Amino acid sequence: xxxxxxxxxxxxxxxxxxxxxxxxxxxxxxxxxxxxxxxxxxxxxxxxxxxxxxxxxxxxxxxxxxxxxxxxxxxxxxxxxxxxxxxxxxxxxxxxxxxxxxxxxxxxxxxxxxxxxxxxxxxxxxxxxxxxxxx
Amino acid sequence: xxxxxxxxxxxxxxxxxxxxxxxxxxxxxxxxxxxxxxxxxxxxxxxxxxxxxxxxxxxxxxxxxxxxxxxxxxxxxxxxxxxxxxxxxxxxxxxxxxxxxxxxxxxxxxxxxxxxxxxxxxxxxxxxxxxxxxxxxx
Numbered sequence: 001x002x003x004x005x006x007x008x009x010x011x012x013x014x015x016x017x018x019x020x021x022x023x024x025x026x027x028x029x030x031x032x033x034x035x036x037x038x039x040x041x042x043x044x045x046x047x048x049x050x051x052x053x054x055x056x057x058x059x060x061x062x063x064x065x066x067x068x069x070x071x072x073x074x075x076x077x078x079x080x081x082x083x084x085x086x087x088x089x090x091x092x093x094x095x096x097x098x099x100x101x102x103x104x105x106x107x108x109x110x111x112x113x114x115x116x117x118x119x120x121x122x123x124x125x126x127x128x129x130x131x132x133x134x135x
Numbered sequence: 136x137x138x139x140x141x142x143x144x145x146x147x148x149x150x151x152x153x154x155x156x157x158x159x160x161x162x163x164x165x166x167x168x169x170x171x172x173x174x175x176x177x178x179x180x181x182x183x184x185x186x187x188x189x190x191x192x193x194x195x196x197x198x199x200x201x202x203x204x205x206x207x208x209x210x211x212x213x214x215x216x217x218x219x220x221x222x223x224x225x226x227x228x229x230x231x232x233x234x235x236x237x238x239x240x241x242x243x244x245x246x247x248x249x250x251x252x253x254x255x256x257x258x259x260x261x262x263x264x265x266x267x268x269x270x271x272x273x
Contacts, residue, residue, distance in 0.1 A: 002152075010165070013166030049167075050170060058160055061166060062167055125249055125253065128253055132259055132260060133263045
């Protein structure tokens with residue numbers, strides 16, 4: 001039954017988008033983390049989406065294929081009073097682009113809402129279908 | 136009699152089935168709005184419906200008979216298999232990541248398809264009501 005599959009498809013997209021939102025939250029939270037467990041500044045994480053086949057071949061769901069570390073160079077800030085500053089007074093800060101992350105956040109949240117609406121529409125249609133011949 | 140009842144309802148039954156499939160494909164497009172290299176798909180309702188109706192009128196199905204006493208396949212109005220070949224949507228504005236989903240188009244088609252689905256449901260309901268009136272003779 002194809003309409004039930006809408007739940008699987010939209011559900012997979014919602015879970016993928018929430019993982020993306022999670023990555024955004026982590027990036028924003030660590031925008032100023034000059035050091036981490038391995039002693040290096042935090043690196044921005046980005047999720048990569050990929051289409052996965054569902055029960056029907058032409059309608060595919062989504063999954064997070066992998067989470068990559070942003071390859072862009074870290075920001076170098078001049079702050080001689082910082083405890084992690086090098087001999088010239090420069091501190092290496094995370095490569096998180098806050099503006100980009102905010103845009104990413106809005107995009108993820110809108111995509112999530114779209115999928116919720118898709119699911120609700122499918123639910124209404126199924127419920128209406130159940131009432132065939134009842135009135 | 137049952138066959139006649141079947142054929143009365145078959146048009147909208149097929150319509151509902153294809154609308155359901157189409158809804159699923161559009162939902163997949165919306166779900167994959169951010170997937171790199173995903174190509175938006177859709178089915179052409181007209182050709183799918185024509186194919187389904189042709190299948191319904193074709194008559195017998197080739198059922199496998201393992202005994203001489205088995206009956207022939209009864210014409211059914213619900214042909215198995217896919218309704219219509221899913222096609223790719225034309226690209227209006229390409230994007231750098233190769234994704235061809237245009238959210239405006241998809242939402243528009245999704246809402247349109249949902250309303251047409253409900254229209255078919257209403258038609259079936261009223262056909263059933265008509266039938267009941269005829270049976271009860273009131």
